[in-house]
Amino acid sequence: MTDKEAAQLITGAxxxxxxxxxxxxxxxxxxxxxxxxxxxxxxxxxVTSSLSLSxxxxxxxxRISFREGHDQLFLDGVEQSRxxxxxxxxxxxxxxxxxxxxxxxxxxxxxxxxxxxxLASSASGFAALALALNDLFQWNLGLRDxxxxxxxxxxxAARSIYTGFVLWHAGTREDGMDSFAEPVDGEWPxxxxxxxxxxxxxxxxxxxxxxxxTVDTSALYRAWPAKVESDLKNLxxxxxxxxxxxxxxxxxxxxxxxxxTMMDSQPPVLYWMPETVEEIRKIWRLRDNGLPVYxxxxxxxxxxxxxxxxxxxxxxxxxxxxxxxxx
Amino acid sequence: MTDKEAAQLITGAxxxxxxxxxxxxxxxxxxxxxxxxxxxxxxxxxVTSSLSLSxxxxxxxxRISFREGHDQLFLDGVEQSRxxxxxxxxxxxxxxxxxxxxxxxxxxxxxxxxxxxxLASSASGFAALALALNDLFQWNLGLRDxxxxxxxxxxxAARSIYTGFVLWHAGTREDGMDSFAEPVDGEWPxxxxxxxxxxxxxxxxxxxxxxxxTVDTSALYRAWPAKVESDLKNLxxxxxxxxxxxxxxxxxxxxxxxxxTMMDSQPPVLYWMPETVEEIRKIWRLRDNGLPVYxxxxxxxxxxxxxxxxxxxxxxxxxxxxxxxxx
Numbered sequence: 045m046t047d048k049e050a051a052q053l054i055t056g057a058x059x060x061x062x063x064x065x066x067x068x069x070x071x072x073x074x075x076x077x078x079x080x081x082x083x084x085x086x087x088x089x090x091v092t093s094s095l096s097l098s099x100x101x102x103x104x105x106x107r108i109s110f111r112e113g114h115d116q117l118f119l120d121g122v123e124q125s126r127x128x129x130x131x132x133x134x135x136x137x138x139x140x141x142x143x144x145x146x147x148x149x150x151x152x153x154x155x156x157x158x159x160x161x162x163l164a165s166s167a168s169g170f171a172a173l174a175l176a177l178n179d180l181f182q183w184n185l186g187l188r189d190x191x192x193x194x195x196x197x198x199x200x201a202a203r204s205i206y207t208g209f210v211l212w213h214a215g216t217r218e219d220g221m222d223s224f225a226e227p228v229d230g231e232w233p234x235x236x237x238x239x240x241x242x243x244x245x246x247x248x249x250x251x252x253x254x255x256x257x258t259v260d261t262s263a264l265y266r267a268w269p270a271k272v273e274s275d276l277k278n279l280x281x282x283x284x285x286x287x288x289x290x291x292x293x294x295x296x297x298x299x300x301x302x303x304x305t306m307m308d309s310q311p312p313v314l315y316w317m318p319e320t321v322e323e324i325r326k327i328w329r330l331r332d333n334g335l336p337v338y339x340x341x342x343x344x345x346x347x348x349x350x351x352x353x354x355x356x357x358x359x360x361x362x363x364x365x366x367x368x369x370x371x
Numbered sequence: 372m373t374d375k376e377a378a379q380l381i382t383g384a385x386x387x388x389x390x391x392x393x394x395x396x397x398x399x400x401x402x403x404x405x406x407x408x409x410x411x412x413x414x415x416x417x418v419t420s421s422l423s424l425s426x427x428x429x430x431x432x433x434r435i436s437f438r439e440g441h442d443q444l445f446l447d448g449v450e451q452s453r454x455x456x457x458x459x460x461x462x463x464x465x466x467x468x469x470x471x472x473x474x475x476x477x478x479x480x481x482x483x484x485x486x487x488x489x490l491a492s493s494a495s496g497f498a499a500l501a502l503a504l505n506d507l508f509q510w511n512l513g514l515r516d517x518x519x520x521x522x523x524x525x526x527x528a529a530r531s532i533y534t535g536f537v538l539w540h541a542g543t544r545e546d547g548m549d550s551f552a553e554p555v556d557g558e559w560p561x562x563x564x565x566x567x568x569x570x571x572x573x574x575x576x577x578x579x580x581x582x583x584x585t586v587d588t589s590a591l592y593r594a595w596p597a598k599v600e601s602d603l604k605n606l607x608x609x610x611x612x613x614x615x616x617x618x619x620x621x622x623x624x625x626x627x628x629x630x631x632t633m634m635d636s637q638p639p640v641l642y643w644m645p646e647t648v649e650e651i652r653k654i655w656r657l658r659d660n661g662l663p664v665y666x667x668x669x670x671x672x673x674x675x676x677x678x679x680x681x682x683x684x685x686x687x688x689x690x691x692x693x694x695x696x697x698x
Contacts (some may be wrong), residue, residue, distance in 0.1 A: 263598035264591040264631055271590035271635070293637070300639050304591055304631030308598070310620070312627050314652075318645035325641075 064109060066180025070171030070194075070204045071103035072157055074237060074348055076295040076340060077275045078302045079200050079212065080268065081259040087220040088199040091259070092272040094212050095228065095279050096203045099237060099369040103204070104165065106153040106172035108180050118152040137170065137197045141177055151176075170197030171204030191224040208371075209283055211276075230283040234353035235371040240363055242319045242345040251343030254306055254313045261310040271301050292338025292350050299340040306343075317345040323363075330362060391436060393507025397498030397521075397531045398430035399484055401564060401675055403622040403667060404602045405629045406527050406539065407595065408586040414547040415526040418586070419599040421539045422555065422606050423530045426564060426696040430531070431492065433480040433499035435507050445479040464497065464524045468504055478503075497524030498531030518551040535698075536610055538603075557610040561680035562698040567690055569646045569672040578670030581633055581640045588637040598628050619665025619677045626667040633670075644672040650690075657689060 073096040081091035115135045117124045124131040138149050153172065157165050174194035178185050185193070187205050191212075195202035202225045203210040209230055215223030249257075258265050275298045282291035306313040320341075327339050327349065337351045337359055351359050353370065360366060400423040408418035442465060444451045444458045451458040465476050480499065484492050501521040505512050512520070514532050518539075522529035529552040530537040536557055542550030576584075585592050602625045609618035633640035647668075654666050654676065664678045664686055678686050680697065687693060 263601065264594045264628060264635075266597065267591045267594040270593065274590065297635070297637055297639065301591060301635045304634045307631045308591075308624070308628045310624055312624065314648070316643075316648050318648045321641070321643050321645045321648055 062181050066176040067107045068172050068175030069105045070168045071098040072168045073098045073203045077298050080302045088195050089220045089223050090214050092269050093214045096210050098207045102157045104155045104168040104172040106176045108176045109150045111150040115148045116150045166198040167200040167204045170201035188224045237369045238349040238366040240347040257309045258305045262305045262308040264308040265305045295340045296338045315345050320345045323347050389508050393503040394434045395499050395502030396432045397495045398425040399495045400425045400530045404625050407629045415522050416547045416550050417541050419596050420541040423537050425534045429484045431482045431495040431499040433503045435503045436477045438477040442475045443477045493525040494527040494531045497528035515551045564696045565676040565693040567674040584636045585632045589632045589635040591635040592632045622667045623665045642672050647672045650674050
């Protein structure tokens with residue numbers, strides 16, 4: 045990671061008057077059109093734009109303050125060992141913002157996301173951290189700039205700066221300064237997302253590795269950008285016209301296409317479990333019987349259903365273990 | 372279907388001296404690089420070339436003779452109703468070869484393929500029928516021309532004219548006269564294929580429809596021809612050098628990519644059952660543990676494993692219900 049970009053944004057930081065403690069909350073977001081593939085590994089610049097929906101009730105609250113000696117990270121009250129993956133990743137990110145080499149940070153983050161729920165916790169985590177840094181240093185940066193800062197920690201964190209529907213622009217600049225997220229107009233009362241946990245086991249292949257392998261080895265991935273372009277157009281139209289079927293159909297197709305590019309990678313990446321196929325078929329059966337329910341999936345075996353609040357009780361009958369998030 | 376092409380091949384037919392009865396055998400073939408997508412629906416002209424392996428012991432024996440009134444079709448000793456899908460498809464094919472409008476055919480076909488075994492029976496069926504017609508009419512056509520005639524009945528039948536490895540050239544001509552199969556040099560003693568039946572139920576979507584829907588609606592399918600080109604190169608190299616891992620890896624990847632394009636179709640086509648994922652994962656686990664076994668899949672939920680004879684007993688321990696075909 046380079047700190048050039050961060051420096052561009054926070055040139056005012058040294059002049060700002062840091063508080064004793066910064067604090068912020070950021071929601072989890074679920075992509076309806078996926079971020080799949082980087083054009084720059086260091087800056088987390090995506091190959092394509094993507095569009096997500098934030099789940100307002102689920103997210104991370106992060107507090108950050110200065111300390112000496114070394115960084116300290118608490119996740120849900122538990123101190124993380126300094127050489128843990130999460131602590132090292134956070135420290136590397138914080139390197140971008142240290143006023144000097146002897147300044148370290150104390151970071152505490154609490155998540156309302158059920159542990160290992162297959163919901164991208166790094167997105168809300170890094171978004172909350174970027175917002176908390178802004179609060180700590182009193183940068184008063186705009187959300188667009190904060191979206192860029194969050195992106196440097198985790199690509200999809202760029203979208204967790206906002207609530208509602210969010211579009212993350214791929215951008216074309218090498219320095220990434222045009223690769224930020226912004227809100228998409230469109231309240232959608234009653235829109236629900238339901239989570240079906242197929243597996244709580246850690247993934248055998250991280251999404252970061254799966255994404256890189258897909259870009260490097262999948263022949264079908266060459267057609268992914270055109271697929272995304274068409275899906276984004278349909279999703280924006282669906283949001284504008286409140287066309288739930290178009291929204292669901294497009295989100296489902298986009299998720300299947302993403303998994304399709306993984307299966308085409310070498311060696312193939314298959315996140316699906318037998319139960320994944322079972323749940324997909326169940327959703328399709330319900331839909332064939334007239335119940336408007338669709339799904340999306342991220343880089344894992346779990347399923348996120350999309351449906352309207354009026355159908356929630358019926359859907360819960362069929363999926364008693366489902367966790368519901370109301371948008 | 373047009374009979375122009377057939378007429379080109381069998382101009383000598385009227386001059387030939389038909390026997391009372393024609394008879395022929397043709398093997399089933401399993402594609403290692405799939406035929407997926409037509410550039411001409413009427414002539415069964417494929418978008419790409421494909422490469423298969425014939426299973427010499429499994430196939431169809433067909434006898435054909437003249438009769439009056441109407442066509443008659445017996446499959447494995449059972450007369451097929453005249454308005455059944457199979458009888459109508461065969462009669463439509465035979466229309467290409469009737470010396471006059473009042474000549475009909477009696478066709479009997481016996482298959483050594485286990486019923487509904489998920490092995491393309493139409494390929495061996497139409498190949499045997501084309502060969503039997505050649506015998507009946509005493510056309511003495513070459514195998515290349517017979518491959519074209521078989522193709523008019525069912526695309527992949529073009530490949531069932533031969534044993535061993537077979538390459539079906541996509542061709543570029545509109546009349547399809549350069550779209551025929553021919554053998555690929557390379558005996559491979561000990562190469563085995565094992566069939567795992569996941570489901571014997573009839574498919575909800577026929578492979579013909581799935582193929583058309585993929586071509587018409589899958590964005591990822593745009594990248595399929597490039598994938599095939601690279602896979603064909605690897606398969607030919609694997610056959611030449613007897614590189615089993617390259618053969619298996621490429622066949623597996625090609626099958627996964629074909630299923631990937633189906634999943635990306637709208638509405639999606641998913642032939643996989645929960646058990647399909649289970650068996651795929653089992654094969655990968657065995658391979659991770661050092662057993663060289665790969666799989667391919669056609670347009671259905673069943674799995675065809677590729678392995679060497681020396682490993683057959685070990686593989687049978689893990690898949691006791693498997694049926695083995697020795698190449």
